[in-house]
Amino acid sequence: MNPESLFAASGAAGRVLAAKDWSATTLGPPRDWSPSLRTAVCICLESRFPMIVMWGSELAYIYNDPCIPNLGDKHPAAMGMPLRQVWPEVWDELYPLSAQVMSGGGATWSANKRLLIRRHGYLEEAYFTFSFSPIREISDGARIAGVLSTYQETTRELIHSRRLACQRELTATLTRLRTQRSVCTRTPAVLEKYPEDIPYSIVVLWDRLPSLSAPLAVAASGLGERRATRNALAVLDRSGVLPEVVEATSLAGGRVVSRVPEWESVQLAGGSPAPATALVVALRNRPAATATPAGLLVIGVSDLLALDQDYRDFVEAIAGQISLGLMLARSREAERTRAASARRSSLHDALTGLPNRTSFLRNLGRALLRSRRRSGRVAVLFVDLDGFKAVNDTLGHRAGDDLLREVAGRLRRTVRPADVVARFAGDEFAVLCEEIATVGAVETIAGRVVDALALARRGGRPTVAASVGVALSGPGLLDPEELLNAADIAMYAAKRQGRGRYLLYEEGMRS
Structure with a gap:
C-alpha cells in the first residue's frame, strides 16, 4: 500500500494529508519520506489522543483527528505548514521548547501553560498540558529529525476551577458582612483578584428607588480612579442603557451591552481600553424575582474569552451571590434595628421619649x-x-398626656445641655446634673425648673406647679439609689412647705 492510501484510511486528518500537494513543501511527496517519518506519521494518525509530528528544520506540522477541534479555523490549511506559520501568535513561547528537543537537549513538557492563540478569528486565552519528544532518523545515525508532541487542552478545567475559586472567595467574604453598603464596596475587592474573567466590575446600590443620579453606594474594580467609574456610569446612563436594563432585568437575568457610544473614553486601570462588551445583571435584596432591583452589577466581558453560556452563567451566579449577600445584610440590618428599638424601649419612656x-x-x-x-x-x-x-x-387623659409632653420639653430647654432629664412614672421627673461646683449652682438650676413648670391654665382651669427635691452627692450619698431617694425625700418636704418650690436635702428630713 502506498503512503497516500495508508494515510487516507486514517480519518479526516489523514485524508487531508493524502490529498495535499507536498511537492511544494520541504518534506516532498510522502512516497519519498524516510521510514522514520512515515512511521511517526502513522502512529500520530492512528492515535486517539491529540498528537502532532513536527519534522525537519521548519518543523512541518502534521496532526491527527483529535487535534482538529483545537485548531479551529486553522484546519485544514495548517497541515504541512511550518510550526511558526501555524501558530505565529505563540511562536516565541513554543520555539524554545522545540529548539531544546531538536538540539539534543532532551524531551520537555509543560503543564497548564497559558497561551493566547488565534483559532476562531480572535485572540483567546487557552491552556495546554503537552510534551515535546525527539523523533530520531534511524537510517541516519539516529539523528534528531523531528519532534513528537502529545497534548491535552485544559482550558475549560482551568477556567472552571478559577471561577469556582472566585465564587468561593466571594461567598466567604459576603457571608461575614453586616450592611448592604459593605456588600457593595467589598465585592469588587474580591472580583479584582480575577482579572482574566472580570477585567472590570461596577456595583451600584440604591437606597429605595433605582436612581443613577443618587446611588447609595458605588464601588468598582479594574477601572482605577473613582472618576473612571463615574465616567463609565455616565456613559452608560447617557446612552440610555442602564435605565433600559433596570426595567428589563426586573423580571429577567443579565443583559449583554455592547457598541455603546463614547465607550472608547472608558479605560482600565493600566490605561488600556475597557472591553467593549459588558454583562449587566440586576441585584436584589428581597427573595421575590419580581422585586424592584436593589442595584446593578456591571461586568466587563474579557476579549480573550468567548461570551458563551458558561461565561453568562458565571456572571449571573456572581450576581446571585451578591444578591444573597444583600438579603442577609438587609436581614441583619433589620434585626439590629429591632434590637436597638427594643433596647431604646426598655430604657426610654414611650410618651415623652425621655430616659426612664x-x-x-x-x-x-x-x-x-x-x-x-x-x-x-x-x-x-x-x-x-x-x-x-x-x-x-377635669380635662381627660389626653390633656394629661399633652401636659406631660410639654413638661418634658420645658425641662429639656431649661436645664443645661449636658444634664439628663428622665421621666419615672405618672407626673414624676428627674434631672441629673454633673460637675456641680457649688450648692448655689444647683440651686440656680432648681429655681429655673420651678419657674419653667409654673403652668397656669386659663378659664379657671387648674394651675400646675412643680415641687423639686435636690440632693447632692457627698460622703453619705455615693450610691445611686440612696442619692435618688434623698432627692425624693427633699421633694416631699417641698410639697409640705407649700409646693411650687425646691428644697435641698438635709439628713434631718428622713425623720
Missing part, C-alpha cells in the same frame, strides 16, 4: 464614678407636678 428610671440610674451610677475620679459632685433633682391629677380629672 432604669436608664437614669445607669447614668447616675456612671456619673458618680466619674465624680470620684474628678473630685466633683453630682446633683439629682426629683420633680413632681402639683395639680396634675386635677388636669386628668
